Every structure is written in structure tokens, then in C-alpha cells.
Amino acid sequence: MAVAARRERERTARREAILDAAQELVAAQGYHGMRMDSVAEAVELSKGTLYLYFENKDALCAAVATRLLDTLIPFMESALENTSTGLDAVHKLFQKYSDFTQENPHHFRFALAWLSEGERMDDSTEAFQIYRGRVGDMLSLVVASLKRGQADGSIRADVDPLPQALQLWTSFLGVVMVGLNREAMAQRVPVPMDFEQLVPLHLDAMVRALSSEGAS
Amino acid sequence: MAVAARRERERTARREAILDAAQELVAAQGYHGMRMDSVAEAVELSKGTLYLYFENKDALCAAVATRLLDTLIPFMESALENTSTGLDAVHKLFQKYSDFTQENPHHFRFALAWLSEGERMDDSTEAFQIYRGRVGDMLSLVVASLKRGQADGSIRADVDPLPQALQLWTSFLGVVMVGLNREAMAQRVPVPMDFEQLVPLHLDAMVRALSSEGAS
Amino acid sequence: MAVAARRERERTARREAILDAAQELVAAQGYHGMRMDSVAEAVELSKGTLYLYFENKDALCAAVATRLLDTLIPFMESALENTSTGLDAVHKLFQKYSDFTQENPHHFRFALAWLSEGERMDDSTEAFQIYRGRVGDMLSLVVASLKRGQADGSIRADVDPLPQALQLWTSFLGVVMVGLNREAMAQRVPVPMDFEQLVPLHLDAMVRALSSEGAS
Amino acid sequence: MAVAARRERERTARREAILDAAQELVAAQGYHGMRMDSVAEAVELSKGTLYLYFENKDALCAAVATRLLDTLIPFMESALENTSTGLDAVHKLFQKYSDFTQENPHHFRFALAWLSEGERMDDSTEAFQIYRGRVGDMLSLVVASLKRGQADGSIRADVDPLPQALQLWTSFLGVVMVGLNREAMAQRVPVPMDFEQLVPLHLDAMVRALSSEGAS
DNA sequence: AATGAATGAGAATTCATTCAT
DNA sequence: GATGAATGAATTCTCATTCAT
Numbered sequence: 006m007a008v009a010a011r012r013e014r015e016r017t018a019r020r021e022a023i024l025d026a027a028q029e030l031v032a033a034q035g036y037h038g039m040r041m042d043s044v045a046e047a048v049e050l051s052k053g054t055l056y057l058y059f060e061n062k063d064a065l066c067a068a069v070a071t072r073l074l075d076t077l078i079p080f081m082e083s084a085l086e087n088t089s090t091g092l093d094a095v096h097k098l099f100q101k102y103s104d105f106t107q108e109n110p111h112h113f114r115f116a117l118a119w120l121s122e123g124e125r126m127d128d129s130t131e132a133f134q135i136y137r138g139r140v141g142d143m144l145s146l147v148v149a150s151l152k153r154g155q156a157d158g159s160i161r162a163d164v165d166p167l168p169q170a171l172q173l174w175t176s177f178l179g180v181v182m183v184g185l186n187r188e189a190m191a192q193r194v195p196v197p198m199d200f201e202q203l204v205p206l207h208l209d210a211m212v213r214a215l216s217s218e219g220a221s
Numbered sequence: 222m223a224v225a226a227r228r229e230r231e232r233t234a235r236r237e238a239i240l241d242a243a244q245e246l247v248a249a250q251g252y253h254g255m256r257m258d259s260v261a262e263a264v265e266l267s268k269g270t271l272y273l274y275f276e277n278k279d280a281l282c283a284a285v286a287t288r289l290l291d292t293l294i295p296f297m298e299s300a301l302e303n304t305s306t307g308l309d310a311v312h313k314l315f316q317k318y319s320d321f322t323q324e325n326p327h328h329f330r331f332a333l334a335w336l337s338e339g340e341r342m343d344d345s346t347e348a349f350q351i352y353r354g355r356v357g358d359m360l361s362l363v364v365a366s367l368k369r370g371q372a373d374g375s376i377r378a379d380v381d382p383l384p385q386a387l388q389l390w391t392s393f394l395g396v397v398m399v400g401l402n403r404e405a406m407a408q409r410v411p412v413p414m415d416f417e418q419l420v421p422l423h424l425d426a427m428v429r430a431l432s433s434e435g436a437s
Numbered sequence: 438m439a440v441a442a443r444r445e446r447e448r449t450a451r452r453e454a455i456l457d458a459a460q461e462l463v464a465a466q467g468y469h470g471m472r473m474d475s476v477a478e479a480v481e482l483s484k485g486t487l488y489l490y491f492e493n494k495d496a497l498c499a500a501v502a503t504r505l506l507d508t509l510i511p512f513m514e515s516a517l518e519n520t521s522t523g524l525d526a527v528h529k530l531f532q533k534y535s536d537f538t539q540e541n542p543h544h545f546r547f548a549l550a551w552l553s554e555g556e557r558m559d560d561s562t563e564a565f566q567i568y569r570g571r572v573g574d575m576l577s578l579v580v581a582s583l584k585r586g587q588a589d590g591s592i593r594a595d596v597d598p599l600p601q602a603l604q605l606w607t608s609f610l611g612v613v614m615v616g617l618n619r620e621a622m623a624q625r626v627p628v629p630m631d632f633e634q635l636v637p638l639h640l641d642a643m644v645r646a647l648s649s650e651g652a653s
Numbered sequence: 654m655a656v657a658a659r660r661e662r663e664r665t666a667r668r669e670a671i672l673d674a675a676q677e678l679v680a681a682q683g684y685h686g687m688r689m690d691s692v693a694e695a696v697e698l699s700k701g702t703l704y705l706y707f708e709n710k711d712a713l714c715a716a717v718a719t720r721l722l723d724t725l726i727p728f729m730e731s732a733l734e735n736t737s738t739g740l741d742a743v744h745k746l747f748q749k750y751s752d753f754t755q756e757n758p759h760h761f762r763f764a765l766a767w768l769s770e771g772e773r774m775d776d777s778t779e780a781f782q783i784y785r786g787r788v789g790d791m792l793s794l795v796v797a798s799l800k801r802g803q804a805d806g807s808i809r810a811d812v813d814p815l816p817q818a819l820q821l822w823t824s825f826l827g828v829v830m831v832g833l834n835r836e837a838m839a840q841r842v843p844v845p846m847d848f849e850q851l852v853p854l855h856l857d858a859m860v861r862a863l864s865s866e867g868a869s
Numbered sequence: 870a871a872t873g874a875a876t877g878a879g880a881a882t883t884c885a886t887t888c889a890t
Numbered sequence: 891g892a893t894g895a896a897t898g899a900a901t902t903c904t905c906a907t908t909c910a911t
Contacts, residue, residue, distance in 0.1 A: 572842050634816045
């Protein structure tokens with residue numbers, strides 16, 4: 006029995022180690038740059054062993070993303086403590102979101118790959134299904150804060166919470182995407198770009214747009 | 222002489238055909254998914270011939286992007302006619318941008334695929350430099366309108382035109398990206414989404430955020 | 438344990454098989470004519486497998502050359518036993534060199550093909566650095582014998598050992614090269630050629646040139 | 654008639670121009686580095702036109718080499734004027750040969766390719782046959798000087814002219830080959846090499862070896 | 870005679886995945 | 891469970907040669 010338990014523990018630990026390595030590599034080199042070879046080397050396992058833990062590369066990446074969302078959601082929830090108003094809550098929620106993407110660029114890159122190459126990713130794996138569920142959880146946090154803001158008067162009454170949550174989230178996606186691909190952007194845009202400014206500017210714009218103050 | 226003229230015509234036509242094929246393939250399969258082989262097959266030319274028209278894969282992609290911007294920019298410029306204020310101009314500029322992406326989903330898919338794979342490209346080709354110039358032209362339209370809005374009092378004076386133009390553009394990228402992948406999104410996000418609403422909501426938010434009215 | 442030992446044996450054997458095939462192909466077709474495809478086919482391995490054993494084509498070629506020098510050097514060293522003088526040693530060294538090329542025409546053809554195509558190689562691989570070291574070892578034998586000859590008075594005192602060693606080696610290259618291509622030469626040079634005589638004649642000339650006797 | 658003559662003149666001029674360009678390119682980039690594309694561009698002709706003047710790449714190269722030998726032979730002959738002895742003549746002959754290879758490295762590279770890749774070159778062309786004849790002419794010069802040296806007593810009587818001429822020529826091939834591939838050599842040999850010294854050293858050694866003075 | 874667009878058979882190298890041990 | 895050697899299809903790019911005009 007104890008043996009089985011230890012085995013299970015070892016298995017979990019190894020799985021986590023693989024996820025750690027994969028996460029770091031995706032962060033450093035992007036989805037395409039991450040090689041199964043490198044993951045194996047990083048965890049000091051053979052390439053074959055990787056396939057005992059994950060069906061294929063996409064499943065491994067989905068598992069990385071899921072684990073990140075599992076971290077992101079409590080991280081965002083923690084932003085809600087000590088918020089004066091719903092508007093403040095929305096602000097802090099996205100601030101956290103932004104912080105998170107800066108610290109875990111892999112999550113974002115994965116999410117984007119998922120969006121922009123969606124059709125070509127292998128979404129048949131269980132790992133992928135779990136990941137999907139998490140996205141809904143995250144959006145719920147935003148919706149709830151918007152509603153709270155309307156209740157406490159900090160957010161305009163004519164805002165429709167769910168669509169507006171999606172507007173907030175998706176516009177954030179664009180800003181953060183650009184921030185994560187600064188090198189690629191700097192190559193393509195012939196003006197100096199201050200990527201550090203981008204997120205604060207966007208957050209500020211979003212707060213102004215939602216605020217009940219100054220509404221006609 | 223007629224021969225030279227015809228040759229020139231044929232050459233241009235062939236070039237356009239290659240661009241068409243490449244555009245479609247990148248839109249459908251992403252930058253990595255687009256294979257020079259597939260492009261060649263699609264235009265019924267040999268692989269080698271592609272390289273008579275474009276230095277390499279990156280130059281071909283840059284040419285596709287340039288061609289798209291060549292259409293987009295006049296289209297956006299046309300939005301500036303009959304605009305009452307700078308704020309109105311910004312609004313209409315992005316409205317056009319949005320319309321364009323709806324009508325030319327390929328453009329957007331192309332731009333996104335190219336961006337979100339986030340890898341450095343070969344920027345040594347002439348084609349890439351031309352593309353880079355066009356991106357600047359497009360941004361200039363936004364910057365100019367922001368300045369005009371500050372001059373006529375419709376836009377807040379504390380807005381810094383270039384960074385704000387980037388914020389506007391990049392946040393739009395996210396919204397439109399999601400709008401173009403509505404099916405993938407709808408299937409994956411476990412809440413009902415009304416994509417038609419997304420762009421107007423975002424436009425509205427942006428205008429509120431920039432407007433000098435109701436500024437503290 | 439036995440498993441590890443067998444694996445190691447197999448790995449070495451496979452490596453040697455690849456080297457054999459590459460050596461033969463370069464000898465027969467020159468450096469450019471040797472294709473990684475052909476090597477793979479010759480050893481009945483997939484192309485990819487070659488790259489598990491050697492970083493790239495240049496590293497493979499460097500390894501072939503190294504292996505040949507590993508045989509040649511002890512063979513030349515054996516010539517130094519029972520030599521009366523330094524001059525005698527130089528003579529016997531090149532006699533051995535010549536014998537070696539007659540017995541291992543592949544070595545020479547390989548070295549020549551590699552040299553006469555005159556292109557820069559990828560010298561960043563470990564394999565190349567090892568090869569480079571071996572070339573130095575071989576030359577050292579000649580340099581040492583020249584010095585010995587000067588010490589014992591058999592070789593002219595005004596000889597500068599290193600440059601002279603290079604002169605000896607490189608002039609030998611030409612003679613042996615022609616000797617190995619006797620058929621091609623005989624067919625192409627419109628005078629009767631006695632190739633058997635060529636090496637002895639050259640050796641004799643070299644000894645006369647180095648000898649301290651008869652120096653002005 | 655005049656028309657035919659002019660045509661012929663033009664044709665010859667164009668042929669020469671192609672040879673000039675090819676010669677320069679082989680010199681600069683080696684046999685493999687020389688591209689038919691580059692030749693065409695250099696002479697401002699289309700690639701197709703090249704094939705109206707030369708059967709294929711190898712025939713073009715053979716023609717370059719032939720033309721060079723056509724220059725080399727009178728050049729070597731000119732060395733014979735004002736020579737005091739046969740030994741002096743041999744010395745000056747090879748001195749000229751060496752000068753020539755330094756100034757026309759292409760000739761040499763071609764000759765070597767011909768030797769070391771002989772079997773794979775297309776020797777069926779007429780250009781190639783002409784080239785072969787020239788080689789014999791050149792050797793005859795050396796043979797004649799050796800005989801003269803024996804007659805005037807400057808060269809050892811026991812030298813057999815034809816074999817010795819071949820020894821001289823072939824050993825020179827090696828030295829010059831290395832001199833022409835200095836870059837490749839410098840990469841492979843881990844000792845500092847002074848290529849300028851190599852040819853004089855070799856010439857000196859050859860003269861000592863042939864000289865009747867100091868012969869036993 | 871001249872053109873130059875088109876060809877297409879390769880070339881080296883990569884990498885996710887499999888499978889005998 | 892773990893290994894790691896082997897795979898082989900895929901990918902970008904090259905270049906001597908051809909041929910309709």
C-alpha cells in the first residue's frame with residue numbers, strides 16, 4: 006500500500022517537474038521553440054518517458070496552461086480583497102492579470118496560440134478540456150465585479166456585465182500580446198515603443214470608460 | 222515593345238497570384254503552417270519559381286502584409302472626410318479598421334498569425350522594410366487624429382498621442398482577433414458570447430476614455 | 438550492465454560504419470559529391486540517425502579524417518625506430534607516409550578532396566578541433582626529425598624546421614595526389630608516365646635538398 | 654560578307670567576355686562557388702545565352718583553363734631568355750609557373766579539380782580535349798630545360814628528364830595547391846603557416862636536388 | 870541570336886513520435 | 891516504468907539547365 010502511495014507521489018512529482026520544464030521553455034522560446042528534446046533534457050528524463058505522462062506536445066502545453074490558470078484564478082481573487090468599489094475591483098483584477106502575464110508569459114503565449122491557431126491544435130485531449138473550464142471561471146470574476154460596481158454606483162448602470170467583461174478581457178489580450186512580443190513588434194513598427202507604458206495606459210482607459218463619473 | 226509590356230503584365234499577375242495564395246494559406250494555417258510548397262502548389266508553379274519573385278519566406282509574407290496595408294490605409298484615410306472633431310476622427314478611423322477586418326478577415330488573420338508566433342523574422346529584405354514603413358503610415362493616421370482632437374478640445378489634453386495610438390491599436394487587435402475566431406471562441410468559452418457587440422462596445426469604451434468631457 | 442556494455446559496443450560499431458561509408462563516398466566522389474543521403478543509405482540508417490552520431494556533415498568529415506590520422510601517426514612513428522640520422526628519419530617518415538597512401542588510397546583521396554575544394558568548413562564542432570590537433574601531431578614528427586638532423590649534422594644548419602616541414606609535406610601531397618590518380622593522369626597527359634618512379638624520385642630529391650653534404 | 658565577319662568578331666568578343674567573367678568568378682569563389690547566374694550577370698547576358706557559347710558549366714571551365722594555359726606557356730617560355738644554364742632555366746621556369754598561379758589562381762583550382770575530382774567532370778567536350786593538349790606542351794618545356802642542363806653540366810647527369818620533369822611538376826602542384834587554399838589550410842593546421850615562404854623554399858630545394866654540384 | 874522565366878531534382882537539417890529492450 | 895536509439899516525413903532554399911517567344 007505504502008508502495009502504491011509512494012509511486013503515486015513520485016508520479017505526481019515527475020509530472021510537475023515536466024510541467025515546470027515545459028513552462029520555462031515555452032516562456033523562453035515560444036510554443037514553436039519549445040522542443041520535446043529540451044524538455045526531456047531539462048527534467049533529466051528520456052524523451053520517451055515524456056510520452057508516458059502526456060499524450061503529445063499539445064497535451065503537455067495544455068496541461069501547462071491549465072496549471073497556470075489554476076494559479077491565476079486565486080491570484081486574481083486575491084485582488085478582490087480590500088477593494089473599495091466594484092470599479093476598483095475591476096481595475097485590480099486586470100492589474101493582477103497583467104502582472105501575471107508579465108511573470109508567466111507562457112500562459113499567454115499558449116492562450117494566444119490557442120486563439121489564433123485554434124483549428125490546428127489538438128483539442129481532443131483531456132488536458133485541453135480542463136483548460137477550457139478554467140477560462141469560464143476567470144471571466145466570472147470579472148462579471149461579478151462589474152455587477153458589484155453597478156450595485157455600489159462606481160460603474161455606469163448602462164453597462165451590460167457579460168459583454169463588457171468580454172470587451173475588457175479581449176482588449177487586454179491585444180495589449181498584452183503586443184507586450185509579450187515586443188521584439189517582433191519593435192521590428193515591425195518604425196516608431197519607438199514604450200511597452201512598459203502600454204498596460205497602464207490601457208488600464209487607465211478602461212477605468213475611465215467604465216466609471217459612472219463623467220457619464221453623460 | 223508589346224512583348225515587354227505583356228511580360229510585365231504577366232509578371233505582375235503572377236506575383237499577385239503568389240501573394241493571394243500565401244495570404245490565404247497564412248490566414249488558414251498561420252505563419253508556421255504556411256509552407257512554401259503549398260504556396261507553389263496553389264499557384265501551380267514550381268518551388269524554385271517562388272524564389273524568383275520573393276527572396277525568401279519572410280519577404281513573401283512581408284509583401285502580403287504590405288499589400289494589405291496598401292488597401293487598408295486609403296480606406297482608413299477616407300474615414301477622415303466629414304469628421305467633426307479629432308475624437309470623431311479617431312472613432313471613425315477604428316470603425317473603418319474594424320469594417321476592414323470584417324471584410325478582409327484574411328488580413329487580420331495574417332497579421333495575427335504573424336505576430337502571435339512572436340518570432341524574429343528576416344528583416345534584411347527590402348520587402349520587410351517597405352512593410353515596416355506602411356505600419357508607420359497607419360499609426361500616423363491615428364496619431365494625427367489624436368493631436369487634432371487635442372487641438373479642437375475634443376480629446377483630453379493629458380493624452381500622449383503616440384503611446385495612446387499604440388494603446389488604441391493594440392487593444393483593437395485583441396478585440397478583433399476574438400471576433401474573427403468566434404467559432405473557436407464560442408466552442409471554448411463556456412459562456413454565451415455576442416460577438417457583434419464586441420467591437421461597438423470597445424469603440425464606445427475608447428471614445429469615453431479619450432473624451433475631454435467628464436475628465437476629472 | 439551487460440546491456441549498457443552491449444549498447445556501447447553497438448554504438449561504437451555503428452559510428453564506425455558511418456565513418457566507413459562516409460570515407461568511401463568522399464574518396465569516390467569528393468566532399469561535395471558525398472551526400473548525407475548516400476551515407477545513410479550505405480549504412481542502412483535513416484538520415485536523421487546520422488545526426489545522432491555527428492553534428493553535421495563537416496563534423497562527420499572531420500571525424501573520418503581524424504580516424505585516418507589516428508592510424509597514420511603511429512605508422513609514421515614506427516618509422517623512427519632504427520634510424521641512423523635525422524635525415525634518415527625524415528626519409529623514412531615520408532617513405533611510410535607514401536606507403537600509407539598506397540595502402541589507404543581512401544585517406545589521401547579524402548584529404549585531397551577535402552582540401553582542394555578549398556572551402557571553409559564549419560570548424561565550430563568538437564570533431565573538427567580534434568582533427569586539427571592530429572594534423573599538428575603529424576607535422577611535429579617531421580619537425581622533430583629535422584631538428585634531430587640538424588643536431589646530428591646530417592641536415593643543413595640553415596634549414597628552418599617548421600617551414601621546411603610544411604614544404605616537405607605539401608610537396609609530397611602533390612606527388613602522391615598524382616600517383617593516386619594515375620589512370621586519370623595517364624589518360625590526360627600526353628606523355629608516358631611511370632608512376633612507380635615518382636615517389637622515390639621525389640624522396641631522393643628531398644633528401645638531396647636537405648642533406649648537409651654538398652651544401653655550398 | 655562584311656556582315657558575316659562582324660558577326661564572327663562579335664561572337665568571339667562575347668565568348669571572351671564570358672571567359673573573363675567565369676575566370677574571375679572561379680578565382681574568387683572556386684569551382685563550386687562559381688554560378689552560371691553570376692557569370693551571366695557579370696557579362697550582362699542572359700543565362701540562356703551562356704549555353705549558346707558553351708555546352709555546360711564544365712565546358713566553360715575547361716575553356717577558361719585552356720585559355721590560361723595558352724597564356725602560361727608563352728609566359729614560361731619567356732623565362733628561358735637570358736638563362737645562363739639549364740638549371741637556371743628550370744628554376745626560372747617554375748618561378749614563372751609559381752608567379753602565374755599566384756596571379757591566376759583559377760587555373761590552378763581548375764587543374765586540381767580536374768585531378769582530384771577527375772572522374773566526375775564532364776570530359777566529353779571539345780574544350781576539354783584542347784585543354785589536355787596544352788598540358789603536354791607545358792611539360793615539354795621542363796623536359797627540354799633538364800636536357801639542356803645536363804648538356805651544359807649544371808644538372809646531374811643521372812637525372813632522367815621526363816620522370817624528373819613530372820616529379821618537379823607534381824611536387825609543385827602540392828605546394829601551390831596549399832598556397833591557394835591558405836584559408837582552408839590555416840583552419841586545419843594548428844601551427845602558424847607562412848605561405849609566402851612555401852614556394853621559394855620549394856624552389857630552393859628543387860634546385861639543390863638537381864644541381865650537379867655537391868653530387869656524390 | 871538572345872532572352873529570362875520556369876523548372877525540379879535535390880541538398881542539409883530538424884523533430885515529434887515510436888518501440889524493442 | 892523507463893529508456894534512448896531510430897525514424898522519416900517535412901522544410902527551406904539552390905542552381906544547372908531548358909525552351910517558348
